[in-house]
Amino acid sequence: MGEIPSQVPEEALVDIPQEPEARLEYFVPLIEQSLDRTRQTLVEEDYYGRLERGEKISGRVFDARSELYELAMKLAPEARIGDLTMMRELIQPEKGEVSVDISAGTGFLTNAVSQWTEATTYGVDPSRTQLGYMRKNCSDLVVPVYGWPDNYEKLFVEGGIPEGGVDVVTSFGGIHHVDKDRYGLAFQNVAKALKPGGRFSAADVPADSVLQRHFDEVVDHKCLTRHPMGRFMSPGFLRERSEEAGLELVRSEIKALTWDFNSPKEMGYFFKGLHAYDQPVEEVIEDLRNTLGVQEEDGKFKLNWPMLAWEIQKPR
Numbered sequence: 315m316g317e318i319p320s321q322v323p324e325e326a327l328v329d330i331p332q333e334p335e336a337r338l339e340y341f342v343p344l345i346e347q348s349l350d351r352t353r354q355t356l357v358e359e360d361y362y363g364r365l366e367r368g369e370k371i372s373g374r375v376f377d378a379r380s381e382l383y384e385l386a387m388k389l390a391p392e393a394r395i396g397d398l399t400m401m402r403e404l405i406q407p408e409k410g411e412v413s414v415d416i417s418a419g420t421g422f423l424t425n426a427v428s429q430w431t432e433a434t435t436y437g438v439d440p441s442r443t444q445l446g447y448m449r450k451n452c453s454d455l456v457v458p459v460y461g462w463p464d465n466y467e468k469l470f471v472e473g474g475i476p477e478g479g480v481d482v483v484t485s486f487g488g489i490h491h492v493d494k495d496r497y498g499l500a501f502q503n504v505a506k507a508l509k510p511g512g513r514f515s516a517a518d519v520p521a522d523s524v525l526q527r528h529f530d531e532v533v534d535h536k537c538l539t540r541h542p543m544g545r546f547m548s549p550g551f552l553r554e555r556s557e558e559a560g561l562e563l564v565r566s567e568i569k570a571l572t573w574d575f576n577s578p579k580e581m582g583y584f585f586k587g588l589h590a591y592d593q594p595v596e597e598v599i600e601d602l603r604n605t606l607g608v609q610e611e612d613g614k615f616k617l618n619w620p621m622l623a624w625e626i627q628k629p630r
Contacts (some may be wrong), residue, residue: 330388334576338583341389345587348381352538352590365540370493378539379590380443384420386587390580393573397517397621398426400569401486404623405515407431411481414438414507416463417488420447421456427484428455436475438463463489464496469503480507485516487621494544497551501559508628514561520568520622521546528605536601538590547622556626566624572609572616581608581615 331337356362356378401423407413407430415424418437428435437448438459445458459475461468469475483504492500504514519525526546534541545551549566556563575581581602582595591598602608606618 334580337389338577338580341385342583345382345385345389345583348385349538349586349590349592352378352382353592356538361539365542377441377443380420380441380447382587382590383444384447386584387420387422389587390575390584393575393581393584394422396571396574397486398423400571400621400623401426401484401515401517402430404517404625405430405482405484405513407482409433412476412479413482413484414475414480416483416485417491418448418485419444419488421451423484423486424448424456425452427482428453436473436480438469438473438475462500463492463503464499466499466503466506470506475507477506478509481509481512483507483512483514483516485518487518489516489518490544490546491542492544497544497555498558501555501561504626505559505561505628508561510628510630512628513564514626514628515624517569517621517623518547520620521548521551523568523620523622524606524618525620528602532601532605533589536589536591536593538592547624549622549624552624552626561626561628564625564627566622569621569623571619571621573619574614574616576614578608578615581617 331340361378405427407427409431410433411431412434413427413431414436415427416438418424418439421437424435424437433455434457435455436457436459437445437452438461439445439448440460440462442460445460448456448458457474459469459473461473470477508514519529529541549563552566553563575584578599579595582599585591585598585602586595602617608618609616
């Protein structure tokens with residue numbers, strides 16, 4: 315299966331309107347066109363056959379969806395400000411700290427961390443296409459690394475991450491994609507990266523939550539690429555993997571986050587991009603209301619998005 319290139323021409327994303335309704339009108343056709351291309355590409359590349367045969371496809375999932383993901387983030391750039399506010403409080407970044415953001419996608423958290431620390435930030439992702447967008451979205455402080463959290467060679471040898479030279483490892487919503495049999499290796503690599511006293515500050519989908527229900531009942535059935543994954547997170551699981559790797563779980567807590575949109579339609583099209591939904595936008599909105607819940611407040615439509623946040627530390 316060859317690399318799936320972005321199909322959105324550079325000139326398509328210029329002079330983007332700032333007013334929410336005009337912005338939505340601008341992005342709707344781009345998202346629909348990208349869904350058509352993604353669907354066609356998956357068929358041409360025998361994606362579903364590979365999925366049925368159990369072939370490793372984690373990187374290919376986001377190669378296929380990266381363009382849609384990028385369009386979603388540009389459609390509603392302020393929807394996830396609460397995520398960054400929470401992560402900054404969790405990470406407590408300091409100037410000069412070297413960091414690694416794993417399962418970094420197109421650089422949503424990666425770029426923020428690099429701005430907070432004003433230092434080198436390694437953005438790790440298993441999709442070369444996602445990394446292409448990361449290069450465009452982030453400053454020169456961000457070093458894209460093509461790799462998986464469980465692959466030592468990709469991270470430290472090819473990727474150049476300094477073993478024992480990292481102050482903080484971060485992630486938002488990507489850890490549950492690690493292969494279910496390779497979490498031990500992933501946590502060992504986190505331990506290898508961190509300096510003594512370094513920390514692994516991240517957030518992901520909590521097990522046995524409404525967010526897990528959303529992924530199990532909606533995303534896994536309606537996303538064009540389905541939802542191949544390892545497992546969702548719990549404090550007990552984090553503690554076990556940390557101890558095995560010589561790390562310590564310092565704290566974990568459910569954070570009652572919301573993603574905030576200007577209208578239900580904006581929310582629906584954001585998710586058509588983010589999760590590659592090929593269904594009518596009305597169906598997408600109804601699924602979100604039914605599984606996660608939406609509240610209207612101060613002119614915003616706030617979608618519940620609870621995450622399990624944690625800090626894991628390497629002993630000094």
